[in-house]
Structures are given as C-alpha cells and as structure tokens.
Amino acid sequence: MSDKNLFLFNILRGLAAILLALAVAAVFIFISSDEPLTALKYLLLGPVVSFKSTGNVFNTTSFLTILAAMIPTIFSGLAVCVMFSANQFNLGGEGAIMLGGFVGALLGIYLKMNTGLHQVVCVLGGALAGGLIMLIPAILKVKLGASEMVTSLMMNYVVMFVILHFLNFVFADRSKGATQTFPFQETAKIPEIIANGTKLTWGFVVALIFVVIIALFMYRTKWGYAIRMIGINQSFAQYSGMQVGTVIILSQVIGGMLSGMGGSIEVLGRFGTFLWRELPGYGWLGITIAILAKNNPIFVPFAAFFIAYLNKGCNLMATYSDVPSEMIDIIQAAIFLFFAAEQFLAKYRQRIVVHNTQRDLAVQEAAASQGGSNS
Amino acid sequence: MEQEVIVEQKDFVEQEDFVIQMRGISKVYPNGIAANKDVDFILRRGEIHAIMGENGAGKSTLMKILFGLEQPTSGEILINGEPVAITSPSKAISLGIGMVHQHFMLVPSLTVAENIVLGMAPTTKSRVLVDFKKAVQIAEENAARYNLRIDPNAKVMDIPVGMKQKVEILKALVRGAKILILDEPTAVLTTQETSELFKELIALKDQGFTIVFISHKLKEIKQITDRLTIMRGGRSMGVYNTADISESEISRLMVGRDVVLKVVKGKSQPTDTVLKVRDLEYTNRWNKKMLDKLSFSVRKGEILGIAGVEGNGQRELVEMLFNLNVPDAGTVTVCGESIIKLSQDKIRNRGVSLVPEDRMTYGIADIASIEENVISDRFSNKRFNKGPLFNMREIHHESNNLIVDYRILAKSAKQQVKMLSGGNIQKVVVARELSSQPTLLIADQPTRGIDVGATEFIRNQIVDLSRGGTAVLLVSADLNEVIELSDSLIVMYGGKIVAYFEDSSQLDDVTMGEYMLGLKHQTEEEIAKVCYE
Numbered sequence: 001m002s003d004k005n006l007f008l009f010n011i012l013r014g015l016a017a018i019l020l021a022l023a024v025a026a027v028f029i030f031i032s033s034d035e036p037l038t039a040l041k042y043l044l045l046g047p048v049v050s051f052k053s054t055g056n057v058f059n060t061t062s063f064l065t066i067l068a069a070m071i072p073t074i075f076s077g078l079a080v081c082v083m084f085s086a087n088q089f090n091l092g093g094e095g096a097i098m099l100g101g102f103v104g105a106l107l108g109i110y111l112k113m114n115t116g117l118h119q120v121v122c123v124l125g126g127a128l129a130g131g132l133i134m135l136i137p138a139i140l141k142v143k144l145g146a147s148e149m150v151t152s153l154m155m156n157y158v159v160m161f162v163i164l165h166f167l168n169f170v171f172a173d174r175s176k177g178a179t180q181t182f183p184f185q186e187t188a189k190i191p192e193i194i195a196n197g198t199k200l201t202w203g204f205v206v207a208l209i210f211v212v213i214i215a216l217f218m219y220r221t222k223w224g225y226a227i228r229m230i231g232i233n234q235s236f237a238q239y240s241g242m243q244v245g246t247v248i249i250l251s252q253v254i255g256g257m258l259s260g261m262g263g264s265i266e267v268l269g270r271f272g273t274f275l276w277r278e279l280p281g282y283g284w285l286g287i288t289i290a291i292l293a294k295n296n297p298i299f300v301p302f303a304a305f306f307i308a309y310l311n312k313g314c315n316l317m318a319t320y321s322d323v324p325s326e327m328i329d330i331i332q333a334a335i336f337l338f339f340a341a342e343q344f345l346a347k348y349r350q351r352i353v354v355h356n357t358q359r360d361l362a363v364q365e366a367a368a369s370q371g372g373s374n375s
Numbered sequence: 376m377e378q379e380v381i382v383e384q385k386d387f388v389e390q391e392d393f394v395i396q397m398r399g400i401s402k403v404y405p406n407g408i409a410a411n412k413d414v415d416f417i418l419r420r421g422e423i424h425a426i427m428g429e430n431g432a433g434k435s436t437l438m439k440i441l442f443g444l445e446q447p448t449s450g451e452i453l454i455n456g457e458p459v460a461i462t463s464p465s466k467a468i469s470l471g472i473g474m475v476h477q478h479f480m481l482v483p484s485l486t487v488a489e490n491i492v493l494g495m496a497p498t499t500k501s502r503v504l505v506d507f508k509k510a511v512q513i514a515e516e517n518a519a520r521y522n523l524r525i526d527p528n529a530k531v532m533d534i535p536v537g538m539k540q541k542v543e544i545l546k547a548l549v550r551g552a553k554i555l556i557l558d559e560p561t562a563v564l565t566t567q568e569t570s571e572l573f574k575e576l577i578a579l580k581d582q583g584f585t586i587v588f589i590s591h592k593l594k595e596i597k598q599i600t601d602r603l604t605i606m607r608g609g610r611s612m613g614v615y616n617t618a619d620i621s622e623s624e625i626s627r628l629m630v631g632r633d634v635v636l637k638v639v640k641g642k643s644q645p646t647d648t649v650l651k652v653r654d655l656e657y658t659n660r661w662n663k664k665m666l667d668k669l670s671f672s673v674r675k676g677e678i679l680g681i682a683g684v685e686g687n688g689q690r691e692l693v694e695m696l697f698n699l700n701v702p703d704a705g706t707v708t709v710c711g712e713s714i715i716k717l718s719q720d721k722i723r724n725r726g727v728s729l730v731p732e733d734r735m736t737y738g739i740a741d742i743a744s745i746e747e748n749v750i751s752d753r754f755s756n757k758r759f760n761k762g763p764l765f766n767m768r769e770i771h772h773e774s775n776n777l778i779v780d781y782r783i784l785a786k787s788a789k790q791q792v793k794m795l796s797g798g799n800i801q802k803v804v805v806a807r808e809l810s811s812q813p814t815l816l817i818a819d820q821p822t823r824g825i826d827v828g829a830t831e832f833i834r835n836q837i838v839d840l841s842r843g844g845t846a847v848l849l850v851s852a853d854l855n856e857v858i859e860l861s862d863s864l865i866v867m868y869g870g871k872i873v874a875y876f877e878d879s880s881q882l883d884d885v886t887m888g889e890y891m892l893g894l895k896h897q898t899e900e901e902i903a904k905v906c907y908e
Contacts, residue, residue, distance in 0.1 A: 220764050222755045229751060232740035239697070239729070239737040240751035241720030354403040354448055 005352050013349075014292070017338035018306070024334040029323055039321035046316035047309050062312070064198035069308040070301065071269065072097065074207040075262025076286025077293065077300040078214045079255040085218060085295045086251035087231040092137055092152030093283030095159035096259035097266075098276055099133055100126030102163050104264025105181055105274035106171065108188030115187035122188050123206075123264045130260020131253045133159060138252035142245040148252065160279055167274070181274040190269040201269035208301065210258070215297040217254075227251045259283065288332055291339055307332075393456070394420040394554060394585055395441070395472075400450035402436050408796060410436035411447070412609040418554070423576065423586045425596045425617070428606035428629055434589045435477075437606070438556050441587075442474040443467040473547025474556040479539050483532035487525050488514035491545050517549050522578050532663070536684060537568035541575070555579070556587045561595055562852070565684060566888035573599050593622045605629055640838045643862040645674035647710075648907060649815050649846035650696075655705035657691050657870075665691040666702065667870040671905040673815065678837070678847040679905075680861025680879060682854060684891050688870035689850045690732065693819050696848075697729050698722060709815055723752055726814030730804055730821045732850070738804040741793035745785055746774035748792050749807045781806035782832060798829030805833050809840055816840060819850045834860055854884050865905055866890040873897065875905040 022044075029043075030036045041051070047066055050059040076093050083090045104126035113121060137152040173182045190201045218224035226247045230237040238244045262282065267274060285307055292306065293299035311328055318325035395418040402411040410433045418424055426434045439445040441452065443461040451458055454470055461467050467474070481490050488511040489496070497509035514527040523541040531539060540560060547555055557576075561569045576586055576599060590596055596603060597617060605612040605628045612628045650673040657666040665688045673679045683689055694700035696707060698717055707715050709725050717725075731737035739748050750759065750770055759769050774788040783802045785795060792803055801822070808816065818837055822830040837860065841847045851857040857864060857879075864879035865872045866887065873896035876882060889895045 216764065220767070222760060222765065225747065225754055225765070229740050229743060229747065232743055233736075235736050236738065236740050236751065239699070239719055239731065241718070241723045242751070243718075243720070350403075350405060353405060357403050357409050 005356065009349055009352055014339070018335060020338050021331055021334035025327060025331045028327065028330055033321060033323050035321050039317050039323045042316040042320050043310075043313040043323075043327075046320070047312040061196070061198055064196070064200045066305065066308045066312055067204055068198055068200040068270075069311065070304040071201065071203045071207050072262045072266040072280070072282040073285045073289055073304045073307060074211065074300055075258050075265070076282045077289030077304055078210060078286075078297055079258035079262070080286045080290035081293065081295045081297050081300060082214065082218065082227065082258070083251050083255035084290055085231045086227040086248060087234065088138075088141070088248060088251055088255075089149040090134065090137055090152045090252050090255055091149060091283070091287070092134055092155050092252075093255065093259045093286050094279040094281070095152075095156035095283070096130035096133055096256045097263035097282050098156075098163060098279055099159050100130040100260025100263030101267035101276060101280070102167075102263075102274060103129040103260070105184065105267050108184040108268055109171075109182050111188070112185070113187055118185070118187040119190055119268065122268055123261055126264025127257040127261040130263065131257035133260075134252045134256025135249065138249040141252075142248055156279060156283070164277065167277075171274075173273070178275075179277065183273045184268060184271075188268055189272070190265060192269075199270050201265075203265040203269045206265065207262075210261075211297055211301055214258070218297055223247070223250060259286075288336070291336065392419055394418050394454065396453040396456075397437070397441065398451050398453070400437060400440060400452075401448045402433075402440060402445060403448045410609055411440070414450075414606070414609070414611045416441075416604055416611065417614065418585060418587065419602070420585055421580060421583055422601040423580055423588055423599055425588045425590060425600040425603035426606060427590060427596060427603055427625060432606040432629070433609040434606055435558060436609075438474065438558060438587065438589060441467070442472060442556060468547075468550050468552065471551060471553040472556065473550060473552025473554065475540065475543040475547060475558065475560060477558040477560075477562060479543055481531045481539060481542060483530070485531060486527065487529055487531060487534065487538075487542050488527035490531055490542055491517070491527075491549055493546075495550070513549065514545065517545055521545070521548055521575070521582070523575055535568075536686065537564055537571065540564070540572065544575075553583075554585045554587065556589070558589045560588070561590065561592060565892040566885055567892055567894070569595065593625055596625070597622060638834050638838055638859050640860075641842065643677040643841065645677040645862070647675050648672045649675050649710055650848060651706075651708045651711075651906075652692075652696075653706045653906075655692070655695060655707065656703045657688075657695065657700070658703055659691070665870050666695070666705075669705070669870070669872060670903075671865060671872060671875075672907050673846045673848050674907065675814075675846050676841060676844050677862045678841045678849055678860060680857040680864040681848070681850045681867055682857045682864055682887060682891060683852075683867035685852050687867045689819075689852075689867055691870075692867075693729070693732065693817060693850060696817055697727070723811070726812075728808040728811055728813035728816045730801075730808050730816070730818045732819040732823070734801055734804050739792045739800060742791055744789045745778065745783065745792055745795075745803055746770060746788040748803050749774050749777050749810075752807060752811060777806040777810055780810070781836070796826070798825035801825050801833065802829060805836060809836055813840075813845055816845050816847045817850070818847060820852060821849070822851075822853070822856060854887055858882050858884075858887070863905070865902075868893045868896070871896075872902050872905065875902050877904065 026040060029039050033039045048059055048063050049056050076097060079093050079096070104122040107122040107125045108118070111118065111121065133155070136155060137148040140146040140151050141148040167181065168179055171181045172179055190203050192199065192201050193204065194200070218228065226237065226242050227250070229240070230242065230244055230247055234244060263280070266282070289300060289303040289307055292303035310331060314325045314328040317323050317327065397414065397416040400411050400414045400416070401409070403409045414433070414437055416437060426437065428434045436445060440447050441461065443463045443466050446462070452461060453459065459470060461470065482493065485493070488507070491514045492510045496505045497513065498504060499506045511527045514525065518525050518527070523545055525538055525541050525545065526534065531542065544555065560572060564572060580586060588596070588600055600617045602614060603617055603620070603625070604614050605625065607629060652672070653670045655666050655669040658664050669688070669692065671679070681689055691700065695702045698714070698719060701716060706713060709727055712725065714722050714725060714727065735741065740751070750773065753759065759766050759773070771788065777783070778785060778788060781802045783795070783806065784799050792800055795803070805821065816837070821837065822833055834856070837847060837849070849857060849861055861879045864876045864882065866874040868891060873893065874890040875897065
C-alpha cells in the first residue's frame with residue numbers, strides 16, 4: 001500500500017512538473033503577447049481541434065500528423081533510454097540518426113530489389129551504420145577512459161560534415177537546384193498506413209513494436225539486466241563478475257542502431273529523396289523524451305506524444321498569433337528543470353514516508369504487545 | 376515585577392546547568408527508516424556523557440542532528456536554555472559544538488597544521504597567500520594548550536590513526552568548540568592509544584569542556600564517563616549516573632536481552648590448502664608500502680582471521696585477492712591456479728566469493744530490487760535463462776528462497792535494497808556470496824555496523840560454511856569477532872604479518888593490542904608456520 005502511494009506520488013510529481021512548466025510558458029506568453037488567450041488556445045488545443053465559425057471539431061488529420069511526428073523520436077527516445085540506463089551519457093543520437101537516414105537513402109536509391117525486402121534492407125543498413133558509428137565513442141570510453149559525452153557530441157558534427165561532403169560531391173543530383181540525392185526507388189519508400197498525406201507510415205507500427213522489444217530487452221534479458229546494474233553501480237557490476245566494458249559498448253551500439261533505424265525510417269517514409277543538410281534534431285528530442293520517461297521504454301511513446309503535441313501547438317501558436325515558435329524551447333527547459341530537480345516536492349514525499357513509517361511502527365508494536373515477542 | 380525577575384533568575388540558574396537540551400527528537404530518513412523516536416537528551420556543562428547503544432540504535436543520528444548534519448523530523452533543541460535551529464555544521468560550530476567523526480574528515484595530502492587551519496587559514500600581508508608558518512604556530516600553540524601531542528609538519532597520510540584523531544579534536548577546538556562530540560573514537564584505536572586518549576579527554580574536561588562520547592564498549596564507558604544515555608531501537612532507555620549502574624545492567628538496557636555473542640563451533644579439521652598467498656607486495660600511489668612480502672595460506676574447512684588496526688594493508692590485500700587492484704610482486708593461487716589479473720567472473724568461477732568491506736559501493740546496487748541484487752553473480756547461468764529471455768519463474772524462486780533462508784526482512788523480493796536496514800542489506804550480500812557454495816570465502820568486515828541479531832546470524836552462517844568444507848578468510852577490525860570466529864589468526868601491522876596464532880580461542884585483547892600497535896612481533900619462524908609448508 002505504502003509503495004503504491006509513492007508510485008502514485010511519482011506520477012503526480014511528473015504531472016505537476018508538466019503543469020508548472022506550462023504555467024511558466026503561460027507567464028511568458030502573457031508578458032510577450034498582445035493576444036495571449038488566442039496564443040494559449042492554439043498552443044493547448046490547436047493540435048487536435050479545428051476552430052471553425054460553425055463550432056470546434058476534432059481534427060483527425062492533425063492528430064495523425066502528431067502520431068507521424070513521433071516515429072523518429074520514439075526511436076531516438078528508446079536509444080537514449082538504453083544508453084542512459086547504462087549511465088552512458090552518449091549524445092551521439094543526432095549523428096547516428098543522420099547517418100542512418102543517409103545510408104538508408106543510398107540503399108534506397110542504388111539497390112534494386114522487390115518492395116517489402118527493399119525497405120527492410122534499407123532500414124537494417126541504416127541501423128548497422130548507426131551502430132558502427134557509436135563504436136567510436138564507446139571504444140574510446142572503455143579503452144582510454146575518454147568521456148563519451150564529449151566524444152559523441154563532437155562526433156555529431158564530424159558525421160554531419162562527412163555526410164555533407166558525400167552529398168555535395170558524390171551523390172548529388174546535378175539536375176536539381178537544391179543539393180539533394182536522386183529520388184528513392186518506389187520499392188524502397190515506406191508507405192502510409194492510410195494514404196491520406198499525414199505521413200503516418202508503417203514506421204509507426206514498427207516503432208511501437210520496438211518499444212515492446214526494448215522493454216523486454218531491458219527488463220527480461222541478461223543483457224538488459226547487466227546494462228541496468230552497470231548504470232546503477234558500476235563497481236558492484238564489476239565485482240559481481242559482469243563484463244563491464246563489453247556491456248558499456250553494447251549499450252551504445254544498441255543506442256546507435258535504434259537511432260540509425262529511426263533515421264532511415266523517417267527519411268524513407270517522409271521524403272522522396274535525401275534532403276537533410278544539417279542535424280535533424282531528433283536526437284535532442286530523444287534525450288527530453290528519455291528523461292520524461294525516466295529511462296523506461298514503456299513510457300517512451302507517451303513522452304514522445306507529449307513532445308510532438310507541444311511542438312505542433314507551438315508551431316500553430318506561431319502561425320496564428322504573435323508568439324514565436326521558440327516558446328517550445330522555454331517550455332522544454334522548464335520541464336527539464338522541474339523533472340530533473342530531485343528535491344522538487346521532496347517535502348511531500350518525505351511526509352508520505354514519515355506517515356507510512358509511523359503506521360508500520362504502530363502495526364509492529366501492536367503485534368509485539370499482543371504476541372509478546374520482540375521482532 | 377520583582378517577583379517575576381526572581382523567577383526568571385531562578386530559571387536561569389536551573390538551566391545554566393544544562394548546556395544542551397534536546398527534547399522529543401524524532402527523525403525519519405527519506406528511505407523510511409525511523410532512526411530516532413521521541414528522544415530526550417540533556418547535557419550538563421563540563422561532563423563526559425556517553426551515548427550508548429548497539430549499531431543502528433540511533434546514536435549517530437541523534438548526534439548528527441545536534442551537529443546540524445541532519446534535520447529532525449520533530450522536536451526541539453535548546454542551547455543554554457535558548458531554542459536554536461541547527462541548520463548546518465557551520466551553525467553548530469558557531470554555537471560551540473564540534474564533532475569528531477568515526478571516519479576522519481582530513482585531507483591526507485596536506486600537513487597536520489594545514490588540516491587544522493583548513494577553511495580559516497591565516498594569510499600573509501598580501502591577504503591572498505596562506506601563511507604556513509603562522510599555521511604551524513597556531514597548531515603548536517593549541518596542541519600545547521590542550522596537551523595533545525602532534526607533529527604539525529607531518530602529512531596526514533603518514534601519521535598514525537591515534538594522531539589523526541588528535542588532529543580532528545584540535546580542529547574542533549581551534550574553531551572554538553566548547554562541546555565535543557566524539558563518534559566511536561576508540562573503534563580504530565588500540566588499547567594503548569585508547570588509554571592515552573582518555574587521559575587527554577579528562578584533561579579537557581578539567582578545562583571546562585563538555586564531551587559527548589558515543590560508544591558501545593562497556594568497559595571504556597565505565598572508565599571515563601560521568602553520566603550515560605542508553606539508546607535502543609531509536610528510543611532513549613534513560614539517563615544514568617555511570618557510577619550507579621552496573622555493566623550487566625547497561626548491557627541489558629542496550630540489547631534488551633542477555634546476548635552472549637559466543638559462537639558455538641566445533642574444532643576445525645583443516646585439510647588441503649585452498650588459498651596460497653606468497654610474497655605479495657604493493658606500494659600505493661603515495662609511495663607507501665601497503666603490503667610487504669606477505670605470505671600465508673588458508674586451508675579447506677578452517678577460518679583464518681586477519682586482525683589489525685584498519686589501514687595496515689588489509690584492504691589492499693582483499694583488493695588483490697579479487698583483482699580490484701594488481702600487486703607489484705608475489706603470487707596468489709586458489710587450488711593451485713593463479714588468480715592474479717583474472718577477471719572477476721573467472722575468479723568467481725574458481726569458487727571464490729567475497730563479502731566486501733564497503734557494502735554500499737561493491738555489495739549492492741541500491742535502487743535495484745532485492746531480487747536483482749541476489750542474482751548479480753549468477754544471472755547468466757543457464758538455469759535463469761530461457762532462450763534470449765530470463766526465466767522469471769526460476770529467478771523468483773531463487774530470490775524468494777534466499778530471502779527465507781537468510782531471514783531477510785522485506786516486504787517482497789521487489790523491494791528496493793536501499794529501503795532495507797543496514798543489517799538486512801548485509802544479509803542480501805551474504806545470501807548471494809554464501810549461497811554460491813564457494814571453495815574460498817573472503818569475508819571483509821562481515822558484520823560492521825549491523826544489529827546484534829543479524830551479526831549473530833551471519834557469524835553462524837560463516838561457521839556453518841567453513842565446517843562444510845569452505846576455506847574462509849575473515850578480515851575484521853572488530854577484535855571480539857576475529858577472536859571468536861577464527862580458528863587461527865594472523866595480525867597485520869604495517870603491511871606485514873607480525874603474529875600468527877594457531878589457536879585463537881585463548882587470546883585476549885591486551886596481547887592482541889600490543890601486536891596490532893607494532894609493539895611486539897613474533898619471529899620469522901613463528902610467522903612462517905601460517906604457510907603450512
């Protein structure tokens with residue numbers, strides 16, 4: 001019972017953090033906007049409601065685009081969950097996503113295969129590329145003790161410029177005005193679940209399947225167990241006889257593979273050709289999502305939905321009112337602050353603990369006085 | 376009006392006697408452990424007052440509250456009759472309260488004088504640079520005034536434990552402490568160092584200082600204190616004049632039953648040599664020789680104890696035996712095979728098991744469940760895996776069995792380990808390490824800081840294991856434990872073995888103290904017997 005109270009408290013604390021963050025955003029909106037109520041309306045309701053003179057109706061198309069926006073961020077969120085669970089602050093998701101997208105795109109352009117198989121090969125190629133690139137920070141960490149945070153962060157830019165080099169000088173379609181590759185073959189494109197232009201592709205289903213796979217991996221396999229134990233206490237893991245170095249590398253390679261997979265699915269589902277000229281930003285969103293989900297894969301889709309919803313709301317707010325879309329950064333920063341603050345509402349938590357303990361003690365003492373035994 | 380003034384004065388006179396009053400103090404830690412329950416503690420000016428109780432009785436918590444390290448959940452503190460809120464150690468110091476922790480809070484690479492003036496160092500005229508001469512002078516002046524002999528120019532890492540303690544006491548006095556809290560000051564001292572400390576404490580008392588003395592050693596308390604407060608299970612069991620209460624009565628109040636921690640064990644029947652350590656050498660990064668040509672053996676079916684004051688190489692030795700550190704020279708073999716530089720899983724596969732000294736660092740993953748903690752050495756075993764997935768049923772089965780067999784008090788196997796009490800956390804570690812049926816068990820301080828019940832249980836488990844044929848190496852700073860539990864015993868001093876006793880049952884702490892302090896040592900031939908060659 002008492003543990004249930006604490007569990008409930010943790011969820012309520014998360015919600016409180018989100019509400020407070022939105023309140024902070026509201027304050028800024030009221031300060032900066034001439035039409036704060038309109039802005040708030042679009043921010044909070046805009047993503048799922050069409051405001052019409054005849055009345056407000058649920059906007060299915062908009063809702064489906066939100067789901068579509070979750071596809072890459074679910075993957076990057078899962079990737080960060082795995083890496084952060086091993087206490088590896090690898091920020092290379094950005095680079096791995098871009099590389100995965102690029103490799104997936106090239107396979108989609110130059111391979112000739114039957115549809116069905118072609119997409120699978122492209123996505124696996126992207127995953128492989130993402131996994132391989134993450135070997136760099138992982139091995140540097142294990143062999144030389146170099147901080148994976150620094151190396152992976154720097155690696156993002158190396159990856160980006162290397163891709164841009166090949167995009168500009170090797171794979172560019174010279175017939176187009178903008179720098180882009182040749183179009184993907186139709187066999188490689190990932191189709192929409194319902195062809196309605198929302199870009200909600202079968203990638204969404206794959207993403208949800210991977211949520212289940214990664215949850216099982218983390219909580220029901222020996223590798224996931226080792227990853228989590230190393231994340232909690234590396235000395236303990238080593239002393240227990242776990243292969244700490246190998247598992248640290250494994251966690252980052254899996255993170256890279258998930259990122260690369262997300263990148264290739266996004267590219268092949270959303271575009272007809274490879275267009276990314278800079279880091280796509282999904283890696284950073286993945287970090288926000290993993291923190292909201294407390295590194296638990298099961299919560300990742302919910303966190304990804306929340307972030308996608310907010311993003312959409314901010315864009316609508318920027319379109320229909322005078323608040324700039326950068327507001328999303330303020331909201332995210334506020335959520336980070338409240339979520340990451342261990343002491344946030346700690347007094348109430350302590351009160352629950354004290355209450356539970358006193359009740360337990362009373363029960364124990366009653367039992368002791370009845371039974372006459374000292375526990 | 377006049378009457379009122381008189382009343383106030385009378386109050387003042389009455390309260391002046393009490394330098395500190397703590398009333399109705401309760402403390403519940405964030406993990407739900409109620410360490411103090413409605414405790415009253417009153418300190419008279421100029422007395423030496425003992426707080427007695429077993430480990431986990433709440434002594435340290437009460438003193439941490441007084442020193443501002445913890446905040447009480449409820450209750451009030453009065454100093455000289457004035458209610459105060461002691462929100463931090465610096466507040467406590469400004470109120471004249473100083474604390475000497477059980478584990479010293481000194482900077483090893485700095486000199487004694489630098490440690491004493493740390494944070495309040497005198498500066499040269501430039502007001503920027505530290506005036507080291509002045510610091511030494513301050514240290515010497517105070518050492519002379521309080522009659523605490525120290526060497527102000529020595530580095531803290533080079534001085535003996537006894538002197539470190541004096542440095543800690545001086546640190547508090549230099550900061551203006553009138554009330555000194557000593558948390559188990561004798562735990563790390565030899566018998567000889569202890570009596571020296573007592574002389575110094577009595578001298579301080581004569582100069583008007585008030586001293587709180589946390590301990591669970593009956594003899595010392597009788598020897599030095601004026602009054603004592605006994606704690607049990609987080610509650611105060613009352614305040615007594617030391618002269619009026621007998622040792623057996625104190626003991627009864629402390630533990631609530633007449634505990635005789637005698638371990639019943641038959642004579643050992645040692646057979647083949649399991650662990651063989653030869654000429655082990657290790658010099659640490661500060662160029663101090665921690666292990667100096669160490670050689671000994673442990674045989675199947677016996678418990679070999681290692682006694683010694685902490686810091687004489689025991690920790691380094693254990694690290695070498697489990698590849699947490701690499702020796703400069705020497706060999707370590709288990710059943711004839713070298714284990715140096717083997718990874719921990721290979722060492723474990725050879726049947727070596729370790730109950731680590733620091734259970735929170737090595738023994739457990741604190742926010743993981745009991746179940747996840749007890750399978751950490753066997754999770755990749757075929758038994759617990761079904762294809763790529765865990766066999767959850769087998770894992771539940773294993774952890775529930777261990778919880779029952781090792782009497783771990785928990786709500787369920789899913790409970791976070793850090794929510795358990797110290798004794799139960801240690802039982803989790805012991806359950807894992809002992810249930811793997813090791814050929815060699817290394818038990819490093821297996822009962823430190825845990826309650827009597829758990830201590831007794833763990834000791835009996837270790838004895839059972841050894842009588843079942845496991846070779847046990849027991850390292851313990853608790854003299855009683857090492858004498859009671861071991862079949863034979865070696866004493867380490869300065870990284871060397873200075874004594875070997877084939878039969879430890881007849882030893883007493885005075886003899887042991889002399890060896891542990893390095894006053895005596897046996898001949899090479901006597902010591903070499905521990906190699907059984």
